[in-house]
Amino acid sequence: MTKTRLFKIGDPILKTGMYICVPCGFVTEFFEGETFSTCEACLAGTPDGPYDFQNVEDEFWQLYDDYLENPTF
Ligand SMILES: [Zn+2]
Known part of the structure; x- marks a missing residue:
C-alpha cells in the first residue's frame, strides 16, 4: 500500500x-539538502495562496512520481 506524503x-x-x-498542478524540481519553498505559480502556503492553502503549515508539495501512482485529487 502506497503512503501518500505531502510536504509544507x-x-x-x-x-x-x-x-x-497539489492545489494548482505546477511541477518543479527540488534538491536534496534544501527546504521546500512556496509554489511560484500559486503562492500556496502564504496568505496569497489558493483557498485552503494559505497557512504556512499547509502541506501541498508531493513527489511527482508518487502523485502519478497515487493522485491526491
Ligand atoms: Zn501551486
Whole structure:
C-alpha cells in the first residue's frame, strides 16, 4: 500500500526530484539538502495562496512520481 506524503514550506527535502503543487498542478524540481519553498505559480502556503492553502503549515508539495501512482485529487 502506497503512503501518500505531502510536504509544507520549510520541510527538509530528502530526495532530489520533480514535485507537484497539489492545489494548482505546477511541477518543479527540488534538491536534496534544501527546504521546500512556496509554489511560484500559486503562492500556496502564504496568505496569497489558493483557498485552503494559505497557512504556512499547509502541506501541498508531493513527489511527482508518487502523485502519478497515487493522485491526491
Ligand atoms: Zn501551486
